[in-house]
Amino acid sequence: MKCRLCGRAATADLCAYHQAAKERVETAYALWANAHGKIEWKDYLDNVKRNPQTGQWAKEIAELLGGN
Ligand SMILES: [Zn+2]
Numbered sequence: 001m002k003c004r005l006c007g008r009a010a011t012a013d014l015c016a017y018h019q020a021a022k023e024r025v026e027t028a029y030a031l032w033a034n035a036h037g038k039i040e041w042k043d044y045l046d047n048v049k050r051n052p053q054t055g056q057w058a059k060e061i062a063e064l065l066g067g068n
Contacts, residue, residue: 005060021057025065042066 002008003015014022029044039047045066048054054062 005064017057018061021055021061022065025058025061 001010001013003010003018004013005018006015008015008017010016010019012019025045025048028048029039029041032044032047033039045062048062049059049066
């Protein structure tokens with residue numbers, strides 16, 4: 001299989017890099033909700049995309065999960 005985001009060889013639909021980024025983004029959502037209060041998943045993904053600290057892998061994941 002190939003990663004649906006970058007086309008690298010992958011064992012699932014995401015390569016190891018994007019899979020790891022996806023797990024980080026999902027984990028960080030719970031941490032964010034604890035630190036800043038409840039936030040909608042879509043709003044959180046928007047934040048991830050706009051945050052200059054967010055790495056390229058995570059941005060691509062946020063775009064994928066956000067559906068746009
Ligand atoms: Zn990838």
